[in-house]
Amino acid sequence: MSTPFPEAVDRHLRDVLIDRAHPLVLSIDGEWNLLAAKGDCAYWGFVADQREEALQTVRDLFLGIDLSVEQGFQFVELPQGQAAHLHLVPDGAQMHVVLLDARGDSERQRAGQQLGNEAELAGIEKNRAINRLKQIRSELECQRERLEEANALKNAFMATLSHEFRTPLTSIFGYLHLLERRLAHDASTQHSLRAIRRGATHLLGLSENLLEYGRGESGRSRLNPIRVEPEQLAEDLRVMFNPLAREEGLGLTIEAESVPVPLIHDEVRVRQIMINLISNAIRYTPRGSVQASLRWDGEILALRVIDSGIGIAPELRSQIFKPFNAGGQQGSKGAGLGLSIVKRLVDQMHGTLRLESVPGEGTRFEVDLPPLGSTQASTDPIARQTGDPESWSIGGTALVVDDDEDIRELVRTLLRDLGFQVHTASDASEGFEAALRLCPDVAIVDVQMPGLSGNAAVYRLRAQGYKGRIISLSADDSLDAREAALSAGSDSYLTKPINIERFVRAVRVAAEKSA
Amino acid sequence: MADFARKICLLGDFGVGKSSLVARFVRNTFSDRYLTTVGVKVDSKQVVVANDSVKLVIWDIAGKNALDALNQTYLRGASGVILVADGTREPSLRSALYLLMQAKSLLQNPAAVMLVNKIDLIDRWEILPATLEELRTTMPVFESSALNGVGVDAAFQDIARQVAQ
Numbered sequence: 001m002s003t004p005f006p007e008a009v010d011r012h013l014r015d016v017l018i019d020r021a022h023p024l025v026l027s028i029d030g031e032w033n034l035l036a037a038k039g040d041c042a043y044w045g046f047v048a049d050q051r052e053e054a055l056q057t058v059r060d061l062f063l064g065i066d067l068s069v070e071q072g073f074q075f076v077e078l079p080q081g082q083a084a085h086l087h088l089v090p091d092g093a094q095m096h097v098v099l100l101d102a103r104g105d106s107e108r109q110r111a112g113q114q115l116g117n118e119a120e121l122a123g124i125e126k127n128r129a130i131n132r133l134k135q136i137r138s139e140l141e142c143q144r145e146r147l148e149e150a151n152a153l154k155n156a157f158m159a160t161l162s163h164e165f166r167t168p169l170t171s172i173f174g175y176l177h178l179l180e181r182r183l184a185h186d187a188s189t190q191h192s193l194r195a196i197r198r199g200a201t202h203l204l205g206l207s208e209n210l211l212e213y214g215r216g217e218s219g220r221s222r223l224n225p226i227r228v229e230p231e232q233l234a235e236d237l238r239v240m241f242n243p244l245a246r247e248e249g250l251g252l253t254i255e256a257e258s259v260p261v262p263l264i265h266d267e268v269r270v271r272q273i274m275i276n277l278i279s280n281a282i283r284y285t286p287r288g289s290v291q292a293s294l295r296w297d298g299e300i301l302a303l304r305v306i307d308s309g310i311g312i313a314p315e316l317r318s319q320i321f322k323p324f325n326a327g328g329q330q331g332s333k334g335a336g337l338g339l340s341i342v343k344r345l346v347d348q349m350h351g352t353l354r355l356e357s358v359p360g361e362g363t364r365f366e367v368d369l370p371p372l373g374s375t376q377a378s379t380d381p382i383a384r385q386t387g388d389p390e391s392w393s394i395g396g397t398a399l400v401v402d403d404d405e406d407i408r409e410l411v412r413t414l415l416r417d418l419g420f421q422v423h424t425a426s427d428a429s430e431g432f433e434a435a436l437r438l439c440p441d442v443a444i445v446d447v448q449m450p451g452l453s454g455n456a457a458v459y460r461l462r463a464q465g466y467k468g469r470i471i472s473l474s475a476d477d478s479l480d481a482r483e484a485a486l487s488a489g490s491d492s493y494l495t496k497p498i499n500i501e502r503f504v505r506a507v508r509v510a511a512e513k514s515a
Numbered sequence: 516m517a518d519f520a521r522k523i524c525l526l527g528d529f530g531v532g533k534s535s536l537v538a539r540f541v542r543n544t545f546s547d548r549y550l551t552t553v554g555v556k557v558d559s560k561q562v563v564v565a566n567d568s569v570k571l572v573i574w575d576i577a578g579k580n581a582l583d584a585l586n587q588t589y590l591r592g593a594s595g596v597i598l599v600a601d602g603t604r605e606p607s608l609r610s611a612l613y614l615l616m617q618a619k620s621l622l623q624n625p626a627a628v629m630l631v632n633k634i635d636l637i638d639r640w641e642i643l644p645a646t647l648e649e650l651r652t653t654m655p656v657f658e659s660s661a662l663n664g665v666g667v668d669a670a671f672q673d674i675a676r677q678v679a680q
Contacts (some may be wrong), residue, residue, distance in 0.1 A: 060559060060572045063522045064592025074585060075554020083554070106553045113577075114551045117529045121549070124604065429665065452665050456637040460658050463644035464651070484638055 022101040029094050030067075032059050044099055045080055054080075058097055062088060067095060075102055075109070165207040166475035166496040167404055172200045173497045174410040194243040201240050204497065205275050209337040212272065212344065213323060224479050225372040228265040230256035230294040230301075232501065233274070237292070241278050248282060251289035259296045265372050268477055268495075269345045270294075270301070276338040277305040277365050285309030288362070303367040311359035342367070395419035396441035396511050401431030401457070402473070403449045407496075411444055411473075414500070418507060428457035435461055439468055442510045447474035447485055455488040462489035469510035473498070520559075520570035521678040522592050526618060527599030528610040529578030532632040535661035536599065537575045540671050545662055552577045555589045562672060564679045571675055580610035582617045590618060594678040595626030597670065602631045602658070605641035626677035628655045630670050635660040 004010065024039035024046065034055055037046050045054040057078060065071055071088040078084060083106040087098040176196055183189050234256035245252035274292065281290045288308030295302045312320060323340040342365075346353045351369035398420040402408040405426070412422045423438055425431035428449050435443050447454040458470055472485035477495040485493045491513070492506050525533045534552050538544050541560045556575040561568055576589050590596075596618045598611040611629065618625060629650060631642060647656050655673050659666030 057557075060520060060522075060570075061557060062592070063520055063572050064594065071591070073555070073588060077552075077554065077556040079558050102554075110551060110553045113553060117551045117578075118549065121530050451663055452634070452660075453637060456634050456658075456665075459637055459640070459644055460634070463647040463656075463658065465648045488637065489644060 020101065020104065022099075024099045026055070026058065026097040026099070027091075027094055028097060035094060039099075043101070044082065058086075058099075061086060062097075075106055077106070165211065167407060169200065169204055169207070170475075170496040170498050171404075171406040171410055172196075173204075174407075174414070174500070176200065177500050178410075178413060194247065197240075198244050198247065201244070202279075205279055205338070208272055209276065209341045212341050213337055224266050224268060224477065224482070225264045226267055227262050228267045228270060228301075229259070230263070230296060231258055233267070233271060234292075234294055236271070236499070236501075237274055237278060240275070241282065244282055245290065248285075249287065250282060250285055252278075252282070252292075253289070254278070254292045256294040257296065263296055263301065263371065265301060265369065266349060269349060270303070270369070273342050273345050273367060274303060274305070276342045277303070277367075280338050281305050281307035281309060281363070281365075284363070299370070301369040301371065303369070304365070306362065306364045308362040311361055311363055312355070312357040313359050317355060317357070397421045397423070397438065398507075399423045399425065399431065399434055399438060399440040399443040401425045401428060401434075401443065401449075401454065402446040403427055404446070407446070407473075410498075414498075414503065415442075415444075415507070418504065420507075428452035428454055432457045432460055435466060435468065436464060439466075441469065442507055443468055443470045444507075445470055445472055445490070447472050447476070447481070455485055455490075458485070458490050459488040469513055471506050471510055518568045518570075519679075520572055521594040521675075522572045522574060523595045523597060523674055523678070524574045524576055524590055524593045524618070525597045525599060526576060526582075526611065526614040527578055528580050528601070528604070528607040531578060531599045531601040531604070531607050531611075532661045533578060533599045534575050536597075536630065536632065536659065536667055537573055539661045539664055539667050541573070543664075547662075554585070560671075562675045564672070564676050567679055569675050569679050571671065571678075580606075580613065582614060582621075587617075587621060590621050593618075593622055593625060595628075595674045596622075597674055598627065598629045600629065600631050600642070602633050602640040602642050603636050608642055608646070626674055628657065628670050628674050628677075630657050630659045630666065632659050632661060634658045634665055635662045 005013065022040040022043040024037065024041060024044045026034060026046075027036040027038075029035055032055070034051070037051075041047055045051075057080070061073065061076065062071065065088075067088065068090055070090065073086045076084050076086055083102040085100040085102045085105075087100075089096045089098065176193065180193055180197075183193065234254045237254045238252075241252060241254070274294070278290065278292050281292075285307040286309065290305070290307045290309075292305045293303070295304075320339050321343040323337055343353055346367055346369070349369050349372070351367055354366040355363070356366075357363040395418070398415045400408050400411045400415065400422060401424075402411065403426055408424050408426065412424055415422045420442070423434055423440065425434045428445075429452050431443070431445060432452070445454040445458055454472060454474075458472065461468075461470070470490045472488075472490040472493045473496065474481055474485065474493065475496040482493045491510060494503060494506055525537065527533050529551065530549060534550070534556065535545060537556070537558055538546070541558045552575060554577055557572065558575065559570055559572045561570050563569070574589055574593065576586055579586060582590070596615065598615050600608040600611040608631065615627060618627075631647060633640075647658070650656050655670075657666040657670040657673070659670060661667065
């Protein structure tokens with residue numbers, strides 16, 4: 001038996017400990033009726049009208065537990081915020097619950113534990129960052145590219161801006177396509193549709209140039225090699241520019257030779273170069289003609305745009321490739337970005353750009369681009385499809401998941417035209433449920449949606465064992481975005497504005513695989 | 516309508532989002548500030564399962580990759596366990612499965628669901644879809660986000676349904 005303390009010390013110690021522990025002893029019968037409460041009732045909320053609720057809280061803590069033996073719980077944070085050490089002491093027909101304040105102990109332990117956990121989490125992040133850096137270094141060595149972390153935020157901003165531009169343009173071009181097919185072919189209607197297409201084309205060119213300019217010199221150094229079909233590209237350009245040339249009274253020819261082997265290139269950039277050069281030629285050719293061509297000679301993709309326009313004076317030739325050079329040419333009407341963007345894109349693709357011009361007679365632009373990949377095999381199953389996409393009637397069931405009502409309805413209309421029975425969902429969660437319920441042949445899923453993202457929904461579907469074909473649709477044309485969607489489980493990836501023919505091919509490939 | 520209560524324990528490695536999931540489920544709130552849990556934090560919420568009102572008394576146990584003696588005491592009387600893993604940390608899934616094994620050795624046939632949290636960070640996930648597809652053959656699995664609430668109510672509703680039987 002230990003020696004008792006002097007009475008004054010004993011009293012002091014009891015006072016100090018009681019002050020610190022705020023002890024409360026609840027005596028309770030077998031039906032959890034409170035027989036007595038002794039100690040710091042106020043601290044634990046055992047006062048007046050709160051007593052029942054406080055007792056219920058304590059009772060809940062012993063749910064499912066054998067009350068005939070002593071029990072104890074350390075460091076229990078109660079719903080009301082107090083931290084307690086709890087002890088249950090059986091005593092014949094009744095029992096006692098002892099509550100001791102654990103706040104001090106808890107805070108001390110929390111401080112140490114918080115530091116330890118944060119250090120470990122930081123360690124995990126650090127390891128992750130080191131691995132990422134190693135991966136980036138490896139990519140840099142392999143691809144000889146330079147990525148700057150400072151551009152990440154800017155790129156994210158540009159991706160958002162890109163989405164804001166391309167989503168409405170998708171609606172405009174998509175519905176315009178439908179109107180051109182369905183409306184009467186009288187002169188007035190055709191004139192109106194041409195005016196809409198001219199305006200939309202101008203807006204598309206302008207927005208793509210602004211986006212490219214905004215990305216900066218290093219923002220888009222990664223190329224996106226896919227199979228390019230010069231003939232198809234020429235047809236797209238004819239559809240885009242023929243009405244404009246007719247309005248201006250110009251002769252326009254855009255030619256391309258079929259390529260016997262798959263040609264791998266960055267289609268978006270090639271298209272943007274041609275759009276800018278042809279648009280520029282039409283703008284500065286008051287009368288006469290514009291001739292454009294895309295040719296593959298086995299080693300080089302040669303782009304040529306020749307006009308009989310006003311030409312460029314020798315002293316202005318060094319200026320026209322600088323941004324915002326709208327005043328550089330007589331009668332200029334554009335934003336002055338087109339040719340600077342062309343030069344940047346050609347540089348990015350390690351190509352060459354030549355200019356010959358005679359003032360008053362015309363201008364000739366020559367762009368030579370080396371291929372970006374093997375010309376022996378295509379990596380893009382969509383591009384391998386040939387034939388007239390308009391003639392395909394595919395059929396089956398489809399699900400369209402997009403938060404933008406206009407895009408949703410556009411895609412639905414296109415799919416219906418292809419013979420599909422179409423269901424729609426306006427967000428990723430609804431789409432996730434619908435896909436599991438309906439098991440459509442093809443699901444078209446927008447990537448950027450509020451709440452659950454399209455990629456997250458695709459991942460969740462695949463994690464459920466969903467085997468249906470999924471096509472992701474996004475305004476982001478970067479390789480990273482494409483890879484993220486494919487990693488999440490998509491079968492293919494399409495960008496906005498929707499290229500109708502490419503869309504049809506993708507749906508056909510998906511439907512065939514589904515079948 | 517029957518009215519009864521069941522004790523549910525949340526288990527998982529630290530920092531996977533257990534307390535955030537409880538805050539989202541009980542109070543519909545979220546904070547991105549990480550605050551470690553000491554011991555256990557107890558909350559409760561009433562849910563309805565097939566016309567029965569079930570009070571879930573939720574024990575949010577401090578995160579660890581294995582149950583120590585202190586944490587084992589918290590499991591007493593539990594009817595079910597909610598395992599929580601962080602989709603961006605693959606090892607946290609293994610910890611959750613180990614914790615489930617420990618819990619099964621201490622409790623008799625506990626109900627169980629798995630929450631794989633942080634689906635809002637899907638681009639950083641380290642857990643493959645096929646892993647969850649396989650896991651789903653053994654127990655209910657929910658991809659969740661305490662940040663935007665995806666999967667949270669569904670998971671708690673599922674465990675409530677199991678313990679109400």
